[in-house]
Amino acid sequence: xxxxxxxxFLAEHAPELTVLVTQDSTATVPLAAAAHxxxxxxxxxxxxxxxxxxxxxxxxxxxxxxxxQAYKATFGCKARMLSADEALARTGHPVGGVCPFxxxxxxxxxxxxSLLAWEEVLPAAGGTNTAVRLTPSRLADLTGGxxxxxxxxxxxx
Numbered sequence: 001x002x003x004x005x006x007x008x009f010l011a012e013h014a015p016e017l018t019v020l021v022t023q024d025s026t027a028t029v030p031l032a033a034a035a036h037x038x039x040x041x042x043x044x045x046x047x048x049x050x051x052x053x054x055x056x057x058x059x060x061x062x063x064x065x066x067x068x069q070a071y072k073a074t075f076g077c078k079a080r081m082l083s084a085d086e087a088l089a090r091t092g093h094p095v096g097g098v099c100p101f102x103x104x105x106x107x108x109x110x111x112x113x114s115l116l117a118w119e120e121v122l123p124a125a126g127g128t129n130t131a132v133r134l135t136p137s138r139l140a141d142l143t144g145g146x147x148x149x150x151x152x153x154x155x156x157x
Contacts, residue, residue: 005092006102006126013101014142017132019125027096027128029062036122036131039063041153043131044115044123044139046098048087050080051108055090057100059123059139060112064151071150096128100143109145111136114153 007019026032033040043062048055058066058079071079081087084095092104100109100123115121115136122131123139140147 002093002097003125003127003130005104006099006130006132009102009142010125010132014134014138017134017138020122020131020133021127022129022131025096025128026124026131032122032124032131033062035129036133038122039118041114042118042121044121044136046100046123047079048082048091048095048098050082051075051077054108055082055086056108056110057091057098058110058112058148058150059100059115059143059145060151061114061117061121061153064112064114064153067150067152070152074148074150093124093126094128097124097126097130099124099126099132100139100145102126109143110148110150111140111143111145112151113147113149114151115139117153 022035041061041063
């Protein structure tokens with residue numbers, strides 16, 4: 001799976017989009033922002049979370065953090081991350097390269113409204129040095145994601 005499955009998904013569903021591959025790792029928000037020359041908030045980080053025994057994906061702006069109260073009010077549970085092995089098994093993508101498409105199995109995708117602050121965002125594309133550049137609305141179209149408001153962007157230090 002990994003980057004090949006994301007590229008195959010895009011070839012079928014969004015042939016106008018290109019997987020961007022860097023020489024440097026993009027496995028963290030700061031690394032990805034530097035590699036692509038964008039603000040950290042434009043990196044659309046994809047978190048793999050458990051909702052009870054159901055894995056889901058939450059995509060949010062790179063500079064956002066989960067607001068625990070808003071998350072629990074929205075989903076009725078605490079945010080609990082999948083382990084790296086569980087994320088790889090359920091998504092087909094390694095942690096640091098998880099993207100919300102080209103998945104091993106269909107998973108519910110939630111898109112946090114923090115992404116809407118940007119004209120373009122860059123989620124990982126299945127590898128720890130890959131991404132794709134697209135609008136938040138195109139991301140929603142491709143993933144069938146549901147918009148939620150469960151993250152907060154910290155004020156600049």
